[in-house]
Amino acid sequence: MSTDQSTTGAYVETGKEFTRDTNYIEDRITKDGRDGWPVESGRYRLVVARACPWAHRSIIVRRLLGLEDSISMGVCGPTHDERSWTFDLDPGGIDPVLGIERLQQAYFARFSDYPRGITVPAMVEIATGMVVTNNYPQITLDLSTEWADHHRPGAPDLYPEPLRKEIDEVAELVFTDVNNGVYRCGFAGSQEAYERGYDRLFARLDWLSDRLAEQRFLVGDTITEADVRLFTTLVRFDAVYHGHFKCNRQKLSEMPVLWDYARDLYQTPGFGDTVDFEQIKQHYYIVHTDINPTQIVPKGPDESSWLLPHTRSELGGRPFGEGTPPQ
Numbered sequence: 001m002s003t004d005q006s007t008t009g010a011y012v013e014t015g016k017e018f019t020r021d022t023n024y025i026e027d028r029i030t031k032d033g034r035d036g037w038p039v040e041s042g043r044y045r046l047v048v049a050r051a052c053p054w055a056h057r058s059i060i061v062r063r064l065l066g067l068e069d070s071i072s073m074g075v076c077g078p079t080h081d082e083r084s085w086t087f088d089l090d091p092g093g094i095d096p097v098l099g100i101e102r103l104q105q106a107y108f109a110r111f112s113d114y115p116r117g118i119t120v121p122a123m124v125e126i127a128t129g130m131v132v133t134n135n136y137p138q139i140t141l142d143l144s145t146e147w148a149d150h151h152r153p154g155a156p157d158l159y160p161e162p163l164r165k166e167i168d169e170v171a172e173l174v175f176t177d178v179n180n181g182v183y184r185c186g187f188a189g190s191q192e193a194y195e196r197g198y199d200r201l202f203a204r205l206d207w208l209s210d211r212l213a214e215q216r217f218l219v220g221d222t223i224t225e226a227d228v229r230l231f232t233t234l235v236r237f238d239a240v241y242h243g244h245f246k247c248n249r250q251k252l253s254e255m256p257v258l259w260d261y262a263r264d265l266y267q268t269p270g271f272g273d274t275v276d277f278e279q280i281k282q283h284y285y286i287v288h289t290d291i292n293p294t295q296i297v298p299k300g301p302d303e304s305s306w307l308l309p310h311t312r313s314e315l316g317g318r319p320f321g322e323g324t325p326p327q
Contacts, residue, residue, distance in 0.1 A: 011187045012290050017196070018187035020180055021116065024135040029123060030146045037125070037132050039146055041070040044132065045097055046139075047106070047122045049085055050276040051078040051283030053179065053232040054136045055121040060228050061140045063326055064270040066152020071143075072097055076120060078279035079286050084118040098129055106131045137175075140225060154324035158225045167219050170226045174218075177204035179233050186245030186291065194246065202249050209257040216264070216317030223319050227265060234262040235275055238301050240284045244291060253305065264312035269325040277303050 012018075029037045029044060037044075046062060048055035062071060074095045076085040084104030087095040094101055103122060107114045110130035122134040133139060144159040159167060177200045184197030208230070211218070218226040233241070237252040253259050266272035285297045319325075 010290060011288055013189045016189040017193035018184050018189070020183065023116065024119075025131060025133045026135050026138070027133045028135075028138060028142055028146070029132060030142065031149070039150070041150055042072075043125060043127070045072045045074050045095075045124045045126050047074045047076065047085075047095075047098075047103055047120055047124055049076040049078060049120045049279075049283070050274070051279045052120050053236055054119075056232040056235075056274065057136065057140050057228050058121040058143070059274045060231070060270055061143050061158060061225075063274060064158065064223075064228075065143060065147070065155045066326055067143060067147060067150060070147065070150040071123075072126075074098060074124075076103060078276075078282040085120055097126060098124060100129065105129070137171075140228065144225065152326070154320070156223060156320040156323040158223065158228065160220070160222075160224070163220050163224065167224050167226045170218055171229050173204060174208075174226065174230050174233075177201055178208070179229060182233060182237075182241040182245050182247050185247050186241070186288075198247065198249070201247060205255065205258065209255060212261050213257050214315070216261075216312050216315040217319075221317040222321040223265070223268070231262065231265045231271060234258060235266065235271075236280055239277055239281055239298075243298070244284050244288070253301075260310040260312050263306055263308060263310045266306045267310070268319055269327075272306065 027035045027037055029035075029039055031039050033039075046058060048059050050056065050059070059073070062068065062073065074087065074097060075089055077088040080086060084102040086102050087093055087100070090096060098106065100106060102118075103120065104118045106122065106124045106129055107118055109128065119134045119136075121136050121139055123132045123139060124130065125132055141159055144157070181197055181201035181204065185194055185201060188194035188197055208218075215221070217223055218230060234252055237247070241247045242251050252262060266275070281297050285292050286295045289295060
């Protein structure tokens with residue numbers, strides 16, 4: 001989803017703690033088509049923004065699983081106005097497949113009075129131009145399970161059945177305290193709310209550091225959905241969250257275990273090659289005008305540090321299990 005609602009500027013309510021709206025369009029695209037949306041190659045378009053951490057998950061999973069030929073991808077620009085994410089990166093500002101200027105048009109094609117934020121990621125049915133779902137946690141799980149017949153040869157199992165309970169438990173902790181935790185700091189409307197979010201965030205990062213000091217990946221010995229979900233926050237930490245959201249006890253680059261872990265993933269095909277730091281910074285620093293009224297975008301940090309060597313392979317583990325990296 002977008003970093004909050006799809007309005008520009010107003011993200012902080014004075015005196016209040018940030019509360020995320022987690023009501024999404026819960027239809028699913030499944031193999032049996034039980035919600036009316038069967039899995040079918042070429043039928044749907046995944047609409048994302050490279051700036052958005054919630055959409056970034058689906059970009060990574062789509063690439064790791066090799067679903068590029070089955071699910072096309074539309075990319076919105078890094079900023080949006082009060083109405084919607086827009087396709088301003090495309091010629092003429094129009095998505096070449098859906099033929100629309102704003103993602104809002106796909107939402108309104110299905111729900112003419114859609115009352116919530118116009119969020120990414122969103123799966124859109126190409127023929128009708130209607131949004132199917134924006135339920136971002138379920139989208140990636142369904143790419144792993146419901147779309148299995150369309151995975152590339154050698155695709156990793158990101159949601160292995162024997163580990164699903166543990167993956168879900170870890171992912172919930174990561175979401176509550178880290179993925180959403182940085183927003184509870186950045187969008188806090190009071191000192192007390194900010195400090196509560198800050199303390200929970202860094203307590204969980206310390207917990208993750210302890211866990212990852214002894215194992216290469218979060219759950220099991222391969223990359224799973226849990227790693228994807230943590231990575232999209234860690235990769236934005238020093239560029240955005242440390243300063244912009246005041247998550248400043250330490251930079252990621254000052255947390256040895258997590259910094260090594262994040263670089264390991266970044267240097268793995270499917271992760272670093274999906275990151276666009278410039279768009280990430282443009283989104284946060286330009287859109288959140290109540291936090292950054294000048295809209296000045298920082299020049300740093302130096303992206304080359306993500307390519308520094310790491311020692312994570314010493315912990316063993318098999319990034320893709322029995323599979324192979326994406327090409």
